[in-house]
Amino acid sequence: MNTSYAMPRWADLVLLPLVCLAVALLAAGGVVALVGQHPVEVISVLVHGAFGSARGLSYTLYYATTFVFTGLAVAVAFHGGLFNIGGEGQAILGGLGTGLVALWFSAFLPSWLMLPLMVVSGALFGMAWAVVPGYLQAYRGSHVVITTIMFNFIASTLLVYVLVNHLRPAGAMSVESVAFSESAKLPGMHEALAWLGVAWPASPLNLSVVLAALAALGVYLFLWRTRAGYRLRAVGSSPSAAEYAGIRTRHQVVLGMAVSGALAGMVGMNEIAGVHGKLLLEFVSGAGFTGIAVALMGRNHPVGIVFASILFGALFQGGAEVAFEVRGFSRDMVVMLQGFIVLFSGAMVYVIAPLVARGLNLAGRCLRQTGARHG
Amino acid sequence: MDESLLGTLLASTLRLATPLIFCALAGLFSERSGVVDIGLEGKMLFAAFAAGAVGAVSGSTTLALLAAIGVAIALSWIHGLACVSHQGDQVVSGVAINIIAAGLTVVLGIAWFAQGGQTPPVTTAVRIQPLFPQAPAALAGVPWLGALVGEGLLGHNAMVYLSLALVPLSWWLLFRTRFGLRLRAVGENPQMVDAAGVSVTRLRYTALSLNGLLCGLAGSYLVLAQSASFSPNMTAGRGFMALAALIFGRWYPVGALWACLLFGLLDAAAIRLQGVHLPVIGEVPVQAIQALPYVLTVVLLAGFIGKAVAPQALGRPYAKER
Numbered sequence: 001m002n003t004s005y006a007m008p009r010w011a012d013l014v015l016l017p018l019v020c021l022a023v024a025l026l027a028a029g030g031v032v033a034l035v036g037q038h039p040v041e042v043i044s045v046l047v048h049g050a051f052g053s054a055r056g057l058s059y060t061l062y063y064a065t066t067f068v069f070t071g072l073a074v075a076v077a078f079h080g081g082l083f084n085i086g087g088e089g090q091a092i093l094g095g096l097g098t099g100l101v102a103l104w105f106s107a108f109l110p111s112w113l114m115l116p117l118m119v120v121s122g123a124l125f126g127m128a129w130a131v132v133p134g135y136l137q138a139y140r141g142s143h144v145v146i147t148t149i150m151f152n153f154i155a156s157t158l159l160v161y162v163l164v165n166h167l168r169p170a171g172a173m174s175v176e177s178v179a180f181s182e183s184a185k186l187p188g189m190h191e192a193l194a195w196l197g198v199a200w201p202a203s204p205l206n207l208s209v210v211l212a213a214l215a216a217l218g219v220y221l222f223l224w225r226t227r228a229g230y231r232l233r234a235v236g237s238s239p240s241a242a243e244y245a246g247i248r249t250r251h252q253v254v255l256g257m258a259v260s261g262a263l264a265g266m267v268g269m270n271e272i273a274g275v276h277g278k279l280l281l282e283f284v285s286g287a288g289f290t291g292i293a294v295a296l297m298g299r300n301h302p303v304g305i306v307f308a309s310i311l312f313g314a315l316f317q318g319g320a321e322v323a324f325e326v327r328g329f330s331r332d333m334v335v336m337l338q339g340f341i342v343l344f345s346g347a348m349v350y351v352i353a354p355l356v357a358r359g360l361n362l363a364g365r366c367l368r369q370t371g372a373r374h375g
Numbered sequence: 376m377d378e379s380l381l382g383t384l385l386a387s388t389l390r391l392a393t394p395l396i397f398c399a400l401a402g403l404f405s406e407r408s409g410v411v412d413i414g415l416e417g418k419m420l421f422a423a424f425a426a427g428a429v430g431a432v433s434g435s436t437t438l439a440l441l442a443a444i445g446v447a448i449a450l451s452w453i454h455g456l457a458c459v460s461h462q463g464d465q466v467v468s469g470v471a472i473n474i475i476a477a478g479l480t481v482v483l484g485i486a487w488f489a490q491g492g493q494t495p496p497v498t499t500a501v502r503i504q505p506l507f508p509q510a511p512a513a514l515a516g517v518p519w520l521g522a523l524v525g526e527g528l529l530g531h532n533a534m535v536y537l538s539l540a541l542v543p544l545s546w547w548l549l550f551r552t553r554f555g556l557r558l559r560a561v562g563e564n565p566q567m568v569d570a571a572g573v574s575v576t577r578l579r580y581t582a583l584s585l586n587g588l589l590c591g592l593a594g595s596y597l598v599l600a601q602s603a604s605f606s607p608n609m610t611a612g613r614g615f616m617a618l619a620a621l622i623f624g625r626w627y628p629v630g631a632l633w634a635c636l637l638f639g640l641l642d643a644a645a646i647r648l649q650g651v652h653l654p655v656i657g658e659v660p661v662q663a664i665q666a667l668p669y670v671l672t673v674v675l676l677a678g679f680i681g682k683a684v685a686p687q688a689l690g691r692p693y694a695k696e697r
Contacts, residue, residue, distance in 0.1 A: 136676065145411075157662040330481060330482065332479075336482055342467060351463070
């Protein structure tokens with residue numbers, strides 16, 4: 001990686017992502033102004049829609065839950081030096097795994113057994129879909145970026161095939177399975193809070209937000225507090241040094257992809273088990289790619305990823321509000337902003353970082369000079 | 376299978392393969408120069424939008440083509456700015472271009488035309504017409520060859536033939552000229568090219584410009600020849616399929632052409648075989664045929680049918696030593 005710029009740790013971790021975000025927002029604001037809207041009005045409706053009410057906040061957190069899973073998936077692979085573009089496909093397979101066990105067993109298994117089974121099944125399906133590209137990279141020399149792209153397409157056609165030819169009830173028009181039994185339904189946040197005596201408006205937000213928080217904590221512990229995580233990071237920062245230190249790098253590549261895929265596979269818990277209660281098409285709808293933006297914004301750290309996920313959740317929820325309130329605005333504006341964020345905080349970070357470093361230097365020198373003059 | 380069916384199958388194979396050929400050649404130049412191009416999809420999509428918008432407003436085929444090519448080249452240069460000039464991550468940059476294109480085309484489409492992201496259809500005068508419109512009728516009476524040559528080979532517009540002609544041209548440019556030698560060298564060993572006193576940056580930007588030109592042609596084909604207007608996400612993964620074809624053709628123009636034709640044939644067959652009961656195999660699920668290009672590419676990459684060797688320096692940014 002390029003290290004031609006030097007800046008304090010806080011600036012690298014906090015200031016730089018914020019500057020990149022600001023540049024992306026400016027670019028998006030420019031487009032908003034170009035198409036004849038008021039950027040400030042759009043932003044205020046967006047922020048109000050995302051955080052202004054308990055309902056809006058719930059939707060924001062609901063979207064964020066999915067992004068935490070896909071963002072963590074990208075980050076874990078990244079720490080192993082792998083770029084997993086296949087979050088989309090792994091999430092689709094994970095949802096399939098979650099949905100299949102729910103369809104097969106939910107009629108006669110109780111909730112306390114059913115729900116953990118669905119989590120495990122989703123994670124295993126996602127894992128399987130990521131391990132194959134990982135294995136092919138480690139042992140057959142094909143690149144994980146290309147194979148995961150291919151696996152995304154294979155996953156979506158596989159889901160269509162399974163739904164259309166096997167799971168769709170005979171005679172039904174819409175491409176979806178029958179609804180799961182009640183035991184396979186993950187309780188909504190409003191239901192959970194009602195048990196505690198707290199009134200909360202109904203929303204798609206469900207208990208998988210807790211699962212996402214646990215996953216973020218788990219990823220932190222795994223990467224920085226276990227030997228396996230250390231080995232993975234060692235391979236990510238220098239494969240040859242890791243090899244020399246006696247780490248079997250090929251195992252780490254497969255392991256990194258396995259953990260990554262398992263995380264992406266849990267998206268199904270939020271969307272399939274938490275909201276829809278049946279298997280359907282399009283429940284991932286780009287969240288795998290949003291995960292890339294989330295991981296880049298969050299600098300591949302679980303804490304950063306949680307914040308970045310909430311930011312993207314707010315953009316999606318607020319964007320939906322804006323599309324409702326402002327004429328000529330559509331959700332695609334948020335997709336575009338997401339693209340700008342990937343561009344500026346990912347690809348162009350080496351364009352921006354030296355500028356930030358120079359600005360910091362200048363500010364530091366000014367501060368010292370005024371300090372010297374006064375003191 | 377009778378000959379008229381073969382004729383139409385050949386015709387639709389060529390029609391469906393054309394954007395793939397343009398795009399795969401675009402990827403060829405970029406990747407041979409050592410720059411990974413995941414952004415083919417986005418560039419093609421944005422070019423299609425530009426062609427649709429300019430074609431509908433100006434009513435000129437030339438302007439529509441120029442706009443599409445211009446937009447695609449501009450996107451290629453953004454890719455170059457991020458990853459050639461500043462050593463950013465090439466895959467991330469490509470992903471960014473894809474996402475921006477998917478969002479921005481719809482935003483601009485809604486703002487300018489207010490038709491849910493679609494552009495108004497271009498007039499027949501703007502659309503690119505078949506080159507030999509009389510050929511299919513003239514050859515209709517000839518047994519066997521009539522349908523195959525008339526409809527299958529001669530019933531197409533100029534862009535189809537252009538894409539086919541560009542394949543040997545690209546081969547000649549890459550493998551028989553000094554420029555091509557340098558371009559391939561920069562994808563294998565940029566240090567060496569630099570040491571020889573040739574600018575790595577300029578070569579990679581040239582490759583990216585050619586890449587933009589070809590992506591522009593691919594996008595404008597979709598709007599000016601295949602359907603008459605732009606609609607959101609109309610590329611529908613063709614850019615990635617072209618990337619797969621490029622890899623399947625092992626980064627060679629002729630190999631990529633065969634892969635594109637194979638994928639085009641599969642695409643045409645998938646439409647035709649829907650719900651058809653074949654002898655022996657039974658009914659083939661459409662999804663299996665749709666997934667086949669990707670499965671084949673993975674199998675090839677895994678080294679189970681021959682070996683695909685990528686350019687050595689592919690994906691590695693080059694920093695000149697100071």
